[in-house]
Amino acid sequence: DSGVTQTPKHLITATGQRVTLRCSPRSGDLSVYWYQQSLDQGLQFLIQYYNGEERAKGNILERFSAQQFPDLHSELNLSSLELGDSALYFCASSVDGRGDPQETQYFGPGTRLLVL
Amino acid sequence: QKEVEQDPGPLSVPEGAIVSLNCTYSNSAFQYFMWYRQYSRKGPELLMYTYSSGNKEDGRFTAQVDKSSKYISLFIRDSQPSDSATYLCAIHSGGSYIPTFGRGTSLIVHP
Numbered sequence: 034d035s036g037v038t039q040t041p042k043h044l045i046t047a048t049g050q051r052v053t054l055r056c057s058p059r060s061g062d063l064s065v066y067w068y069q070q071s072l073d074q075g076l077q078f079l080i081q082y083y084n085g086e087e088r089a090k091g092n093i094l095e096r097f098s099a100q101q102f103p104d105l106h107s108e109l110n111l112s113s114l115e116l117g118d119s120a121l122y123f124c125a126s127s128v129d130g131r132g133d134p135q136e137t138q139y140f141g142p143g144t145r146l147l148v149l
Numbered sequence: 150q151k152e153v154e155q156d157p158g159p160l161s162v163p164e165g166a167i168v169s170l171n172c173t174y175s176n177s178a179f180q181y182f183m184w185y186r187q188y189s190r191k192g193p194e195l196l197m198y199t200y201s202s203g204n205k206e207d208g209r210f211t212a213q214v215d216k217s218s219k220y221i222s223l224f225i226r227d228s229q230p231s232d233s234a235t236y237l238c239a240i241h242s243g244g245s246y247i248p249t250f251g252r253g254t255s256l257i258v259h260p
Binding site: 037125135137139143 | 251
């Protein structure tokens with residue numbers, strides 16, 4: 034168990050809908066990362082937050098947004114969902130996230146999203 | 150060409166075999182190399198981390214980096230059925246610690 038929790042574990046929804054995925058980082062970790070994993074694209078970095086502020090942005094669609102709250106939990110909002118958004122969404126956390134190359138990211142168990 | 154290439158497999162080996170998993174990368178700015186293991190329906194977990202060219206050993210696992218060829222490998226000795234998982238290489242340049250992941254190689258070790 035990495036100490037990172039994600040809810041829900043599974044989500045089934047329809048095209049056009051909006052969903053919110055939630056992540057609680059490990060105790061003491063200030064940085065949260067969101068990733069999308071699909072069979073054809075592999076693990077793709079979406080966005081990083083550090084202590085409530087956006088730190089880095091990857092291949093995140095405009096239909097997607099995220100935020101990190103004062104208690105450090107994070108939410109990923111996916112809107113106007115399309116079939117191609119079906120994937121595993123992982124949250125990871127790390128202590129700092131300010132560029133120490135040896136800092137480990139700890140991944141949660143993921144949320145499996147199916148868009149029908 | 151993707152920045153990090155990894156054969157998705159699956160790679161099926163008998164128990165006790167030596168396994169070789171590989172990635173190639175294109176960006177010479179990459180300096181930090183990691184291997185993650187991902188069991189089915191779980192998140193990735195860091196297995197090994199290395200910075201320089203050469204070998205790094207941890208128990209049955211050896212990570213090898215050849216920067217001149219932009220090629221990294223993970224060797225598993227005396228493979229066990231419990232090693233069956235997907236192995237992802239991850240590489241970054243150190244600037245922002247956002248790694249670029251390979252697609253992962255599925256490994257099956259059968260008894």
